[in-house]
Structure formats: structure tokens, C-alpha cells
Amino acid sequence: MKYLSPTVQFDTELLKKYDQPLPRYTSYPPATELRTDFNLFDHQQAIAALNQRSSPLSLYVHIPFCQSACYFCGCNVIVSNNRNVASSYLNYLIKEIHQTAAQLDSRKPVVQMHWGGGTPNYLTLEQVELLWRAIHDNFNFAPDAEISIEINPRYVDQPYIQALREIGFNRVSFGIQDFNPQVQAAVNRVQPEELLFGAMDWIRQAQFDSVNVDLIYGLPHQTLRTFEETIQKTVQLNPDRIAIFNFAYIPWLKPVQKNISEQALPSPQEKLDILQMAIAELTRSGYYYIGMDHFAKPDDELSVAQHNGQLKRNFQGYTTQPEAELLGFGLTSISMLHDAYFQNHKRLKDYYQAIDYRQPPVEKGINLHRDDVIRREIIMQLMCHFSLSKHTIETKYHLDFDDYFAVELADLRALADDGLVRIIANRIEVTPPGRLLIRNIAAVFDSYLRDRIIANFSRAI
16 A cells, blocks of 8 residues: 655745754653663562553664774764673673563563664674574564664675574664765765665565665765765665664764764755755655655555554654553663653663662663653654644543643744644644654653753754
């Protein structure tokens, strides 16, 4: 089945006016609200509550290691060529999986699993199989579970790709960022065009169900012309999904970015021109605009889920499993349950020590209140479907929408005056110009934002 893509209208003046640092709303409350006073009792209560619900599970497994540093990276990674660190890490990761699974209702089906990083293919195939068996020995996977892995195409060959498929992965994702050699050199991510097309050929030959590629706009030395070539080559690759992320230049938070000269970055106007071109070219090439920075083929599961009103966001981005609760394993990984979020330690020493003491390796977390849950649903509906039914919220949470959100509706009217939303009697509709500024619209309902230092977030455009 194929569906019509939501209309997107590019208004340069509005984009400039509303371009400010904001959360990406992969969760609400955002991960910046996790606190270190989230304790062992809170974790136990969260797991006990999870066991009482009938929701399925989504698993995230974090492999933090990389062979080399990409200068644009904002992820939590450990750069090392000492492969022995992976062996020790795997031992502790498997212990964490065993310890957590022992507390869970074993009947809960796993409908999704994603291995991210870092670089999951930093692991040898023997290590991949070891971790795979440990997870499957402890969890009950649905027959049609979506099982994905991120790879760095510079460090795989055809036998490795084929083995991943035979082990059981059915989806794969890899980063392109930019095809241009000058841009690649500037961000320390040199991967020739032939290498990228070769990796895609191996993936297709292995018959993965879906392939996602990542691009980044705003990198050093990018121009409208060079990135148009990147878009054209990406379309030739023919991936099922494409994510185009805005480069967040935050060297004060991510020291590796100090290797990038600020003078080499494209101007704000050039970035807007690049974004406009990318959206136009991808939609012209038949990709469905899912929202924010994601595109998918019309018959991809993301497109179908959005059409059916079942799209959701979690810490990995858009997802097709709206009822699943996310459990994260490994260093820095985040779990996202219905009423609690918690994140593992960021330092290996702390992560290992907690597991040695047979404690959850959790550094911080947050228990959600009723108001958080209500606002989360509103923000997710707007982010995923560009539309919100007031009546649905009123019925589900037994409240008067206009009264409960009187302050927010007043703020929203300023956005309506600029043509970003339409406030109808029973609905809030995001307009075509507003779809590129959906983070600004969602932020109206963010009760934490007024007290938050917004400079820590990436800019809206």
C-alpha cells in the first residue's frame, strides 16, 4: 500500500524566526530531566509496575566502542583499538541482561530490538553470537520481531553482513553523513563512494527487510551544490529510510567537535537552503516525509504506522511499536517505561561496580507524574501525526482541555497568528509550514522548559 506524504511548506522567514535550541522530544520529559536521586527502590518499583502491565518490550543494546573518532559525533562512545575492552564489557553486559531478566515477567514478548553505539560491528562475529544467545536465552521474542543493528560500513565485509542476517538481524542502519571527500576528511569519516555502494549491495544480497541511512547537514565545507550530489547518490542507493540530522555544533559539551573549525561551517542561510533542497529532492524521489528529519518509502513500516495513527517516538527516534516499553542495556543506555525513565552509568568503572554488587547500573532517572503522562501524549501526537484531538485527551484523562491548558493555548495562539498551527474547536492541526517547526509547537506543552538551560539542546533547524 502507498500513502500520500504530508505536505511540507518551506517558509524561510518563519524558520529563521523560530530557529532556537529545543529538545528533540524523543521522550517527554526529555532525558535532561533525569535526576541522580532516582534510587534502587525507584528502579524496583518501576520494574514491578512493568510486570503488572500487558505491554510488550522493546530492547536497546549499547555497544560504546569505536575504532576512530568522528568529529561530528554527539554520542557516548569510547574510542579504542584495544579489542580486549570489548571482551570485558560483554561479560558485564551479559550479567546485566541476566540480572534484569530475572526480575521480569518472562512471558512478555519482545517485539523490537536495536543494537546501537558506538559501533556494534566493533564486535567480532563470535562476540555478536555470544551476546545474541544471551539475550535470546533470557527473553521471549515475537516471531515477527523487528531486530536491527547499526554498522560502520568502513569495518565490515560481505561475510560479516551475511552472518548478521543469518544470526537473525532483519534490519540494518549505517551512517553516510556526506559523500563529499572534503567534508568526510574534515570530520574524520573517510568512506569512499565505492565502499558505501558496496556495503549496500552486500546488505541487499543478504536480504535484510529494511535499510536505513543517516545524513547530516551543517557539516564543515558543505554547500548546497555538494549536498545536492549527496542526496542524488543517496537516492541511487535506494534505502528504505533516510534520516537527515541537523549538525549540532556544541564543542563546549562534546570536546571532540573542537577538531572542527567553526569558520568552515555553512552559514545559517546555506543550511536553510540545504534543508529545503533535501526535502524537495527526497519527496520528489518518492520518499514520504515522516516528520522532523525522517523520510521513508511509502510502503515502509514507518509510513504505514503514521497512516494508521500508530507511530511513536522513543530514545531511538520514530518507532512502529506504540505500546512497547523500552529496556536499555549497556553503558549510558536509557530505559523508557510507561511511568519511569532511567539511564545507566556513563563511566565503565561505575557500570562494572554496580553489576559486581548485583545492583542495577543506573545513574539517574525520573518517575513520571500524571501531568507528565498527559503532556507526553500530547507532544507525541503532535510530533508523530501533526494533529491533536482535544476530545481524545479529555476522555482519556478526565479533564477539560481548554481549562487545563489555558496558558498553553494562549501561547499557541501566537504560533497560530504566524500560521504554524490551526486551533479548531476540538482539534489542533499543524500546518504545512509548521511541520518543519514541530519542536517549537511541541515545546509549548513542555512544563519543564521554562526552567531549563536551552543552550544545551540542538537548534530547531
